Amino acid sequence: xxxxxxxxxxxxxxxxxxxxxxxxxxxxxxxxxxxxxxxxxxxxxxxxxxxxxxxxxxxxxxxxxxxxxxxxxxxxxxxxxxxxxxxxxxxxxxxxxxxxxxxxxxxxxxxxxxxxxxxxxxxxxxxxxxxxxxxxxxxxxxxxx
Amino acid sequence: xxxxxxxxxxxxxxxxxxxxxxxxxxxxxxxxxxxxxxxxxxxxxxxxxxxxxxxxxxxxxxxxxxxxxxxxxxxxxxxxxxxxxxxxxxxxxxxxxxxxxxxxxxxxx
Numbered sequence: 338x339x340x341x342x343x344x345x346x347x348x349x350x351x352x353x354x355x356x357x358x359x360x361x362x363x364x365x366x367x368x369x370x371x372x373x374x375x376x377x378x379x380x381x382x383x384x385x386x387x388x389x390x391x392x393x394x395x396x397x398x399x400x401x402x403x404x405x406x407x408x409x410x411x412x413x414x415x416x417x418x419x420x421x422x423x424x425x426x427x428x429x430x431x432x433x434x435x436x437x438x439x440x441x442x443x444x445x446x447x448x449x450x451x452x453x454x455x456x457x458x459x460x461x462x463x464x465x466x467x468x469x470x471x472x473x474x475x476x477x478x479x480x481x482x
Numbered sequence: 483x484x485x486x487x488x489x490x491x492x493x494x495x496x497x498x499x500x501x502x503x504x505x506x507x508x509x510x511x512x513x514x515x516x517x518x519x520x521x522x523x524x525x526x527x528x529x530x531x532x533x534x535x536x537x538x539x540x541x542x543x544x545x546x547x548x549x550x551x552x553x554x555x556x557x558x559x560x561x562x563x564x565x566x567x568x569x570x571x572x573x574x575x576x577x578x579x580x581x582x583x584x585x586x587x588x589x590x591x
Contacts, residue, residue: 353505353506354506355506356504356505356506357502357504357506357507360504360533360535379564382533382564385533386533386535386568389504389505389533389535390535390536393504393505393535393537396505397505436572436573437572437573439543439572439573439574439576439577440543440547440577441543442540442543442544442547443540445536445539445540445572446535446536446537448536448572449535449536449568449571449572452571453571
């Protein structure tokens with residue numbers, strides 16, 4: 338049965354203090370859309386984590402000031418969660434993300450995203466905006482409401 | 483961010499009284515914790531913590547390296563299964579000293 342996708346879209350200032358609220362909101366969104374499955378708690382937590390990582394990257398590297406904005410879009414349908422994070426462009430290199438040396442103090446954010454999501458992509462649109470996309474397939478017996 | 487701390491013998495026990503460490507507060511966590519654990523054997527009690535991101539993990543790596551330089555012990559206790567999963571995924575179980583609770587962390591300190 339085809340279900341209309343549920344979508345959450347937000348445009349927020351490039352202020353790092355907002356990442357906690359963005360992550361928590363994404364977790365609540367997933368928890369409230371998918372019902373009847375205990376595994377959803379873990380999935381929703383991971384969506385919180387990957388969105389926190391992606392939004393932090395967008396704010397740190399894609400915003401020169403608090404006046405610049407970051408756009409977040411989460412779309413859920415029967416079997417996938419798609420997340421887009423758009424910024425003014427800082428540039429990311431996704432092709433060579435290795436497991437970080439445990440003593441390194443940086444470089445775990447994209448690695449965490451790659452581990453917990455099924456696919457990750459990054460491209461620039463004609464307006465020069467950088468769009469980071471992540472996809473997670475929902476493989477549980479979940480029910481979208 | 484509140485970090486309650488007290489001494490048990492020569493060991494400082496630090497209770498992290500926040501549910502979330504991410505890029506919005508990891509700098510403050512690192513700075514305050516660095517002062518509290520400088521040249522000091524310590525156990526960090528994470529019983530209230532429900533979320534940590536890569537910037538929080540980076541702070542833990544920094545504190546771990548500081549303890550190596552200072553030749554002190556830094557032990558982490560009461561981490562939730564979700565947070566342990568993130569730590570395992572990033573390979574940090576290889577270096578961080580993780581204990582299930584404060585009692586086991588206090589042994590041999």
